[in-house]
Amino acid sequence: MPKKLVLVCLLNFFIAAVFGLLLRYAFVQPMSLNYRFLTHAHSHVAMLGWVYLMLFTLIVHYFIPDKKPIYNRLFWVTEFAVVGMLFSFPFQGYAAVSIAFSTLHIFCSYYFAYLIFKHHKTKNKVTSRLLKWALAFMLLSTIGVWCLGPAVVMLGQASAFYQIAIQFFLHFQFNGWFLLAVIAVFFHKLQLQDSKEFRLFFKFLIIATILTFALPVNWFAPHPVLVWINGIGVICQLFALYYFIIIIKPALKAFIKTQASVTKFMYDFALVCFVLKMLLQSASLIPEVSNVAYQHRNFVIGFIHLSMLGVISGFLFAFLLQNSLIKHSKTLTFGMYAFIFGFVLTELILLIQGGFFYFGIGLLPNYYLILFLCSILLPLGIGCFIINIINTRKNVAETT
Structure with a gap:
C-alpha cells in the first residue's frame, strides 16, 4: 500500500479532528472564525478527505490486481479537491469556490466508480x-x-x-x-x-x-x-x-489469534460500535425515541460520531494496523488507546448532556470545557499514528 497515500489520508483526518477541536473550543472561548463555515470544512474533510480517500486506497490495494497509473493520478486530483474545500469552506461556507471543488470531487468519485466496476477482479x-x-x-x-x-x-x-x-x-x-x-x-x-x-x-x-x-x-x-x-x-x-x-x-x-494485541482491540472496538449503531437505530421503532434523538443535537452528533469515528474509522485503523507501513510500538499503542478513550469520553459526555437537556436539568458543570479537553485525545491519537508511519523506515512482514 503506497505510504504517501496513506499519510495524506491520515493528515486529512488529523486536520478534520483539529477543526472539530476548534469547534468545541469556540464554546469555551469565542473566536473570530465563522462557526458554521468551520463546521462545513470539518465534515467535508473528514468524510471526503479521510474516509473516502482511505477507502479509495484500500479498494485499489485489495481488489485491483493491475495497479494502473490512472488510479494514482485520480487520487491526487481528488486530494486537490479536498484541499480546495479545506481552504475555501472556513472562509466562505457554501459559495462559488467551495462548490466548485465539491463538484470536482463528485466527478472524481464517478470516474473512480467507473474504473472499479471495469477493473476489479475477484472470484469471491x-x-x-x-x-x-x-x-x-x-x-x-x-x-x-x-x-x-x-x-x-x-x-x-x-x-x-x-x-x-x-x-x-x-x-x-x-x-x-x-x-x-x-x-x-x-x-x-x-x-x-x-x-x-x-x-x-x-x-x-x-x-x-x-x-x-x-x-x-x-x-x-x-x-x-x-x-x-x-x-x-x-x-x-x-x-x-x-x-x-x-x-x-x-x-x-481464527483471524484474531494471529493479530497483535492493539489490532485485536481495534477490531473489537469497531465491531462493538457496529452492533451498538445497529441497536440504536433499532430504537427508532419507538416514536418517542426517534423524536427525542432528532430534537436534541447532542444525540445527533453522538450518533454521527459513533458511525464515523467508532465504526468506520475503527475498521479503517484496524486495517492499517495490519499493514507493513506501521511498526508496533509504545507510541502507536498509546495513540490508539488515546483515540478510543477520547471517543468514549466525548460520547458519554454528549449522551449525559443530552439526557440533562431532555429532563430539563440544564448544563453539566464546565460541560464545554470538559468536552474540549477530552476531544484533545482524538487528534493526539491520530498524530501518534502518523508519526509511527513516518518513522517506520523498513517494511515489516504483513500480519495476514
Missing part, C-alpha cells in the same frame, strides 16, 4: 457484491447534492426539500457507501465465502439501508406510512445483524 462473490453495492450507494447519494441547488432556488434552505436532500446524501454515504465498503474489506480479510447465511445478510442489509431512509424523511415531512416503512427497515437491519454475527463468528476467532 461476497466481496464483489458488497463492493458493487457500496459504489452504487455512493453514486446514488450524490443525487441529494444535485438537488440542493434547485431546493434553494425554489423553496429556500429552510424547506423540507432542502433538508431531505442533505439527509439523502448523508444517509447513503454513511449507511450505504462507507459501511458496505468497510464490510467488503473486512470480509476480504476474513476470507469469507459465499453461503446461504451471507446472501440473507446481504439482502436484509440492502433492504434495510434503503427503507431506513424513511426516518429522516419523516423528521421533515411527517407521515404515518414513513414510520411503518422505517419499522420494516429496522426489522430487516436486525436480521442483517443476526446473520452478520453468524457468518463472522467462526472466521473471526
